[in-house]
Amino acid sequence: MRAVLASGVAAGLLALLGAVPGTSAAFTDETAATGGALGAHTVVSQAQPTCTDVLTVARIQWVKTDVRYDYAYAVRHTATGVVVATGTAGTATPAGGMVTLDVAPGLLSGGQQYDVEVRARLALRPTWVAATATVTPVRHAGVLVVGLAVRCGHV
Amino acid sequence: MTAGRHRASSGTGRGHRTGLGLAALVLAVLACVQLPGTLAAWSDGSAATTGTLTAGSMDLQLAAEGGATGAVGLGTAFDAAAITWSGLSPGERRAFELTVRNVGSPPMSWSATARQGATPAWTFTGDPVTVQLFEGTRTAVDTTYPVEESCTGTALGPVRAVGTSAAALVTAARRVAPGALDRVCAVVGLATDATNANQGKRGAVVLDLTGAQATS
Numbered sequence A: 001m002r003a004v005l006a007s008g009v010a011a012g013l014l015a016l017l018g019a020v021p022g023t024s025a026a027f028t029d030e031t032a033a034t035g036g037a038l039g040a041h042t043v044v045s046q047a048q049p050t051c052t053d054v055l056t057v058a059r060i061q062w063v064k065t066d067v068r069y070d071y072a073y074a075v076r077h078t079a080t081g082v083v084v085a086t087g088t089a090g091t092a093t094p095a096g097g098m099v100t101l102d103v104a105p106g107l108l109s110g111g112q113q114y115d116v117e118v119r120a121r122l123a124l125r126p127t128w129v130a131a132t133a134t135v136t137p138v139r140h141a142g143v144l145v146v147g148l149a150v151r152c153g154h155v
Numbered sequence B: 001m002t003a004g005r006h007r008a009s010s011g012t013g014r015g016h017r018t019g020l021g022l023a024a025l026v027l028a029v030l031a032c033v034q035l036p037g038t039l040a041a042w043s044d045g046s047a048a049t050t051g052t053l054t055a056g057s058m059d060l061q062l063a064a065e066g067g068a069t070g071a072v073g074l075g076t077a078f079d080a081a082a083i084t085w086s087g088l089s090p091g092e093r094r095a096f097e098l099t100v101r102n103v104g105s106p107p108m109s110w111s112a113t114a115r116q117g118a119t120p121a122w123t124f125t126g127d128p129v130t131v132q133l134f135e136g137t138r139t140a141v142d143t144t145y146p147v148e149e150s151c152t153g154t155a156l157g158p159v160r161a162v163g164t165s166a167a168a169l170v171t172a173a174r175r176v177a178p179g180a181l182d183r184v185c186a187v188v189g190l191a192t193d194a195t196n197a198n199q200g201k202r203g204a205v206v207l208d209l210t211g212a213q214a215t216s
Helices: A002-019 B002-033
Strands: A028-040 A050-054 A057-063 A069-077 A083-089 A098-103 A113-122 A134-143 A147-152 B060-064 B078-080 B085-088 B093-102 B108-116 B129-135 B174-176 B181-190 B202-213
Touching: A028 B060, A028 B181, A050 A147, A057 A113, A057 A134, A069 A098, A083 A098, A098 A113, B060 B078, B060 B202, B085 B093, B085 B181, B093 B174, B093 B202, B129 B202, B174 B181
Parallel strands: A028 B078, A028 B085, A057 A147
Antiparallel strands: A028 B202, A050 A057, A057 A098, A069 A083, A069 A113, A113 A134, A134 A147, B060 B093, B093 B181, B108 B174, B108 B202, B129 B181
């Protein structure tokens, strides 16, 4: 009797297995691969430029510290804060080379004082700029022998 | 003599028939009573013991270029410290070679996602770090600005920004036979539109790889 029952149960299970869909279980292995530090560049400001009177211009110079940089400059009227000239310097200067900016009297008004603001930035991504800028004071003046000129410093 | 033998012989036959009749009657009575019969039967059982049954295992092994080989064992983390850069500016990217090996027994299909790591703490503003996986190896080391390294093979998925949640890097899971390996290349960069606020910021990327038994 037990043998008959066992046979019946086995047959029933087989029939049941035949009707049950196969499972989709599968072995897995998960791994977290943690990379090292990723750090973005920080644009570094140039050192305070030197300023030299050369004939009719005030020659402002500094060292380019990173090949990725160029420098945006703005000449600002000291009293009003109005920017009277802007431009880019040092684009073709190699790293370690001297960047030269000559401030000529053409755009400046006589007898006035100005500040030349220079800020480092990424040449290809100019929205990335140094946190600080250097400021070099100059003035527009009449000079004997050479006539109208820009000189270093304020009076 | 002959007749006597016949008689004697005749008397003996009647007694035998009577005995047979009684036996038949007993059997008939027993049959009517319907005594339960036993179902006992001869049988033979045999235990067929198999050899040792060992389940297969799913296991992937990682190797980073210039770094260690590891991740063997289920859920084992992998130190991918070789995936690192510093001083990157917007639009720059570096390529890192990885090897995914199937050291398990069944065929494996693997996929990967990327997310922000915990160490160093993520200080980038927004999600300016990007990751993309390719087949093959790095094309060349680029040391000139802008650094724009690439890989030899086709992309396994789109460029993904690395955020706090997992971003899928592989569009179609990669199948690797037992013992075989898959050479891939991860390009990790800084998005061209990364804002100025990301200067000097830091973070790390975690690549989560899942190897699953290939069932078809």
